[in-house]
Amino acid sequence: MAKSTETAHLETNFFGDVCEFFDHAAQFTSHPEGLLDQIRSCNSVYRFRFPIRRGNGFEVIDAWRVEHSHHKSPTKGGIRYSDMVNEDEVMALAALMSYKCAIVNVPFGGAKGGIKINPKNYTVAELENITRRYTVELIKKNFIGPGIDVPAPDYGSGEREMSWIADTYQTMNPGQLDALGCVTGKPLALHGIAGRREATGRGVAISIRECVDVAEDMIKLGLTPGLDGKKVIVQGLGNVGYHSAKYLIEFGATVVGFCEYEGAIYNENGLDLDDVFNHRKSTGSILGFSGAQVEFTNSSEGLEQLCDILVPAALENQITEHNIGNIKAKIIAEGANGPTTPAAAAAFIERGCIIIPDMYCNAGGVTVSYFEWLKNLSHVAFGRMDKRYEETANRNLVNMVEKTTGVTLDSVQRNLIIKGATELELVNSGLEDTMIRSYHEIREIKMNNPKIDSLRTAAFVSSIDKIAVSYMNMGIWP
Numbered sequence: 001m002a003k004s005t006e007t008a009h010l011e012t013n014f015f016g017d018v019c020e021f022f023d024h025a026a027q028f029t030s031h032p033e034g035l036l037d038q039i040r041s042c043n044s045v046y047r048f049r050f051p052i053r054r055g056n057g058f059e060v061i062d063a064w065r066v067e068h069s070h071h072k073s074p075t076k077g078g079i080r081y082s083d084m085v086n087e088d089e090v091m092a093l094a095a096l097m098s099y100k101c102a103i104v105n106v107p108f109g110g111a112k113g114g115i116k117i118n119p120k121n122y123t124v125a126e127l128e129n130i131t132r133r134y135t136v137e138l139i140k141k142n143f144i145g146p147g148i149d150v151p152a153p154d155y156g157s158g159e160r161e162m163s164w165i166a167d168t169y170q171t172m173n174p175g176q177l178d179a180l181g182c183v184t185g186k187p188l189a190l191h192g193i194a195g196r197r198e199a200t201g202r203g204v205a206i207s208i209r210e211c212v213d214v215a216e217d218m219i220k221l222g223l224t225p226g227l228d229g230k231k232v233i234v235q236g237l238g239n240v241g242y243h244s245a246k247y248l249i250e251f252g253a254t255v256v257g258f259c260e261y262e263g264a265i266y267n268e269n270g271l272d273l274d275d276v277f278n279h280r281k282s283t284g285s286i287l288g289f290s291g292a293q294v295e296f297t298n299s300s301e302g303l304e305q306l307c308d309i310l311v312p313a314a315l316e317n318q319i320t321e322h323n324i325g326n327i328k329a330k331i332i333a334e335g336a337n338g339p340t341t342p343a344a345a346a347a348f349i350e351r352g353c354i355i356i357p358d359m360y361c362n363a364g365g366v367t368v369s370y371f372e373w374l375k376n377l378s379h380v381a382f383g384r385m386d387k388r389y390e391e392t393a394n395r396n397l398v399n400m401v402e403k404t405t406g407v408t409l410d411s412v413q414r415n416l417i418i419k420g421a422t423e424l425e426l427v428n429s430g431l432e433d434t435m436i437r438s439y440h441e442i443r444e445i446k447m448n449n450p451k452i453d454s455l456r457t458a459a460f461v462s463s464i465d466k467i468a469v470s471y472m473n474m475g476i477w478p
């Protein structure tokens, strides 16, 4: 089986875990083994090393870019900056990107990048140097480009790093009209898109809202339908964790716990997100927060406190066979990639609980990255052509209705009806529609086959089928 031969030399088994989930789901499809093998395997694994000048000497940096599947072009996936990153992890994350894009109908193959550094140990100038050199290495081997492979932010990277990548690519490809489509998650000033920064977390919150709104499923869990008053614990106060918490609170949930690597805090009545965030920013730690009833220096204890929903939004392998027995949540929403191991997932599902799988749950980021890429290729912001036109048409309609009915709207009502959509509103509308439709698509696959045990298996079935169709349309398989 591909998983054992491809990962035999690697130190961890994250790619093996993804393959295990894949193989479990593949039995519910009818594709030939050769085609399944092609879908499961990583097409291109580029491992490279480059030197940077540091202090009075040099340091050699390990880096990767993996393109998992070329059934669609370009390939797409974030770049992880972490001293724990390794080839197995990048392969696993690239594979998850292929399945994720297929689930939410984003026309990309999957990819991922990794730079083995702890960004906290480097100056901004060194980080810029590393990022630009990494980009040059990708350009040299044709591993980046708007129609080839398009990176994005991931753990440890953000808008700043994406702007360095865009600038380096543009500089080395003068006159290439679509050059800025070589990377997404850029700042707005460099042709990024409104709403990308918060997209993954917003998508996570929408996925949870969709899940808890299904009364039939909540009754089976012994929960009331709807997000109102649901107690949530979030692991990771980075991009995904912060925004997941923000929108969950906006949708009516109460965040009772936060876990960071230095510890965890809990208050059964709820914690104020921004107060916690600012406390950590000013003191450097989540611990010592005055609004907490209890705190834990062992961060993983925080995951085991009383709540309805657990949102791991930090790293993989956080919920394993060792702690799953202590998890009290009835729903795990995987904001991070790969936070639950196959053994832990099986035990949780066995208890009748629900996992909203990473490959769907955190797909909001790539969905809005797709919108950013479209914006870069079309060279025009969403709403620019039609916002005023829409407003004029709406104003004419309101004037006519007021005239014929004799009813006069006040200025607030008028503005609400007349206003044309901004880029942010269009992006959020596209994101929400994608997350809602995809959730029900996956759930329906599960409901239609009683042997399919989980939303993850259903999500894999959905993506395997879609990727298989792409290969068949290429004429590679009959």
Ligand code: NAD
Binding pocket: 153, 154, 155, 156, 157, 200, 235, 236, 237, 238, 239, 240, 241, 259, 260, 261, 262, 299, 313, 314, 315, 316, 335, 336, 337, 362, 363, 365, 366
């Ligand atoms: P980030 O770097 O912004 O934040 C991660 C946070 O997790 C940091 O605050 C870090 O201190 C914390 N953390 C690290 N180890 C921890 C531990 N053991 N316990 C508790 N907290 C810990 O990264 P991010 O962009 O929010 O990504 C988080 C996860 O979401 C990753 O798995 C990533 O692959 C996934 N993801 C990110 C995006 C995106 O758009 N950024 C999209 C899809 C998936």
